[in-house]
Amino acid sequence: MEARLDFLFPVAHEPGNDVTLHRHGCHELVYYLKGSGRTRIGDRDYEYREDDYALIRPGTFHDERHAAPTEVLCLGFAPLRESALPEGVFSDRRPKDGEGAHDPLLPLLLGMAKEMKNKDEDYAGMLDLLTSQLVLTLRRRRLTGGSPTYAEDKFRYAINYMNENFHRRIDFGSLAAMAGYSLDRYRHLFKAETGASPGRYVLGRRIAHARTLLRETKRSISEIAADCGFASDSQFCSLFKRETGWSPGAYRKVNA
Structure with missing residues (x-):
């Protein structure tokens, strides 16, 4: 043995x-x-x-x-x-x-x-x-x-950058250029390697962070929307419900 x-x-x-x-x-x-x-x-x-x-x-x-x-x-x-x-x-x-x-x-x-x-x-x-x-x-x-x-794959820099800056506006064209690809090619390769497009990946990070803030803080919906990088409260509420099935307020009540 x-x-x-x-x-x-x-x-x-x-x-x-x-x-x-x-x-x-x-x-x-x-x-x-x-x-x-x-x-x-x-x-x-x-x-x-x-x-x-x-x-x-x-x-x-x-x-x-x-x-x-x-x-x-x-x-x-x-x-x-x-x-x-x-x-x-x-x-x-x-x-x-x-x-x-x-x-x-x-x-x-x-x-x-x-x-x-x-x-x-x-x-x-x-x-x-x-x-x-x-x-x-x-x-x-x-x-x-x-x-x-x-x-250690070729998308590691981009993923690290997205993880650190998901709450900011991310220029995917610049990331593609630094990797030596057109934006369309970069999107295709990124999805093939990670299972998600760059935009979906960043949205997933924003939604995950929003879940944490809703569960663990008493910050307002507006503050959480801004902290997670959403353009407005309405965009945050719409995308959060689409991705989770819950409104932010309902999710907080269930998980408080």
Whole structure:
């Protein structure tokens, strides 16, 4: 055996239902089955989206902030010998150019979840065997270069800028020019990589911040609209209801 399974469970999060900083005494793998958002692992921030996975070493503080409804599979494990696994957020998708191709982790993880649910004879031993296979697979990816972290892709600067300046007017044309693309091409590539257009991505950040302010402060609707970058109270109320199904006032009453 190469590893022992410590825990395995699925969990779903809504935007605003964030995971605060915490750490484990074992390695953790968080597989993002659905959703998008951000996670801080140690002293680095990463974006995540569907079919990414995070690897966190024992003792590393990490959190999770959800920009869209997110479903994850959390797995804690302890390698039985020294294992220099990388830490960060990685893609489980096959590279489009075919370089560095690898078999996806998801079927293996779903097989583990099935063993855990069914609890057939010797399921604990089977889970440790599958965990060992997972660790060997992760080591092999490290030794062959693995897949690049999403945080280091060519859109990282733009995403960082949007995360820091979502409450301001953002000139997407300038961001496209700095990346060396026309605006139309940039929009297309950005959506292909992140699952959202630049405009939708910024709107998601504004709505997520508005949710937090509505829940955790007593600031007026007008103040929140301005703080989140909306042009007017009416625009804020209209877009908030379109995206969440609630008016800002109703959302505050339910979540106060």
